[in-house]
Amino acid sequence: TDSDEPYVPFPEHGLTAGELRGRLRALRADDVDWRRGRIWSLIYWAGDEHDEVVHDAYREFASENLLGPTAFPSVATMEKQVVWMLLDLLGADPQLAGGTMTSGGTESIILAVKAYRDRARAERPEVSHPEMLVPVTAHPAFLKAGDLLGVRPVPVPVDHTFRADPAAFAAAMTDSTILACASAPCFPYGVVDPIEDLADRTSERGIGLHIDATIGGFALPFARELGRKVPPFDFNVPGVTSMTADMHKYGYGPKGSSSILYRDRSLRRHQFAAYTDWPGGILASPTLLGTRPGGAIAGSWAAIRFEGRAGYRAIFSEVFEATDRLQEGIRSIPGLHVVGEPPISVFAVGSDVVDMMAVADRLETRNWRIDRQRDPDSIHLIVNPTHVPVVEEFLDDVRWAAEGAPAAGIGDNRATLYGVNSRLEAGTDVATAVLDQLEGRYDT
Ligand SMILES: Cc1ncc(COP(=O)(O)O)c(C=O)c1O
Structure with a gap:
């Protein structure tokens, strides 16, 4: 099978569609049998009917590219609507708030760190070595973002409940802190950091608090709607200034689909980038990617529209x-x-x-x-x-x-x-x- 090939040159002739399908299926031979529940990570699946709707939407827009929003107002509209629907779900004021879709939790987190860094560059030029507070349970995407963007992560310990320790959080803030992060929930233990308490402490110092709800962005609000005990975690907490929420996890959207959301959309401006001197034209870029796959956006839009809150x-x-x-x-x-x-x-x-x-x-x-x-x-x-x-x-x-x-x-x-x-x-x-x-x- 293909999996056993040690090396493969570029093929002179193509396969037929039927042969290809067979090869694709054969490639799966050693994959985990996720449909029978044998794996407890990586896969989020909400039923065959849901999948069909989402995959249809993906296919419908698989060629379209949100690099050109004026060429594809369809995709631009779907992105805008997904962001609005998430802001509504997570308690933001639609008059003030804003966000963008991204390709995943990691991209969302990198963009959040970029937004705070660039705002600090503009508004706090005295900060030469920016820092961000990162609980030790927060996803390593924050460390990756720090590496890429030159923002030093300051680790914050967790207490005996495995949640970020508010006193340690407060003690770790310095004049160079441009951002504090917390998780709702964190990956390792699935616990939600004490976000109200953390937000009190960051607000006091005028520091933004980013909530990584990559996993919880959908699961927590619906747990709340189902009457389960859910600690405050979203824009309903006044000091929460931004959030990340993934459609490609518990939003049951297609892979390649997440969001970054801001309480005040003026912060989003610092996420954007513009390059004006290129012979190819002016490039105004809202996210990390250049080409932005229409399929991932349409698939997530379809997932939310198909399911609704109910x-x-x-x-x-x-x-x-x-x-x-x-x-x-x-x-x-x-x-x-x-x-x-x-x-x-x-x-x-x-x-x-x-x-x-x-x-x-x-x-x-x-x-x-x-x-x-x-x-x-x-x-x-x-x-x-x-x-x-x-x-x-x-x-x-x-x-x-x-x-x-x-x-x-x-x-x-x-x-x-x-x-x-x-x-x-x-x-x-x-x-x-x-x-x-x-x-x-x-x-x-
Ligand atoms: C809490 C949390 N944040 C961020 C990420 C990174 O998301 P992605 O893998 O979509 O880049 C994950 C992935 O599992 C996560 O659990």
Whole structure:
């Protein structure tokens, strides 16, 4: 199969459409069986009918390019409407607020950091070495943004609830702080930082607070609508100045689709860039990308229009019901616990008694793909409708895995890789080893 080819030259002749379809399907042979709920990350799926609608819209606009909004007012309108609908969902004032769509959570975060950096350059020229507060649980996209944009991330510890510590947050602010960040929820434990408290402290100092609701942008508002206990996290909290929310996660849009949203759209202006001296013409660019795929925008527009609030409530009530069953089941297994108090369907399972890395290894022998984490040792679950039929099977297997696992503290101490289920031997230079692995993926 194609997966076994060590090297492939550029083909002289093409394949037929039928041959190609066969090759594409064959390529999938070793992929995880996500449709049967065997993976707890990377995939967000809300049913075949939903997929069909979204994929249709994607296909309809797969060629269109929002690099030219005047050529494609269709796509420009859909982007504008997606942003408006999200601002409404997240409690922003439509008279003041604004945003853009982007290609993913990482791009949204990079753009947020750029906006605050460029505003600081314009309004606080005395800040020569800008800093941003980044809780240690915040996504590494903030570190990537800091690297790219020359904004130094200042790590802020979390407290015993795994949420950013407000006192440490306040203590970390300096005259060079241009931005503070928090998560709703953070990826590792699915807990929401104490955003009201953090916002009080940043507002006092006149510092912007960006909320990364990449995961929670849809799940948290609908959890709230379903009457679940949801801490304040969005523009309803006065000091929250910007947010990121992904359609390509719990918005059930196509991959390549996220948003960056501002309480006051004057900040968005600093996200934009204009290049005026190019022989090719003037380039005014709202986001990082040049060409902006129409399909991703149309697909997300279609997802929201197809579901409406009622449709998302129905999806999430299924997801949360499965989550509750999973968490109850896990709490009933001796030695296992849910880490912290995660309000939605992203959570970690830890233990003071059994070795969670061994639990993960044992689960994999039963054909589950398991994401492992450190601090504390835990396995990580993001629940979706794909998991509804496998809750009981999974719980039975977790019970079996925990019963046969060695005690905590005597297992291995290998590093874990985010989003990947492989691990590295203790004692290796971890960064070098993962970069070697990355290279190996391209060059064999
Ligand atoms: C909380 C959080 N922020 C940001 C990101 C980055 O998003 P993306 O992978 O779409 O770039 C993720 C991805 O899982 C995330 O969980």
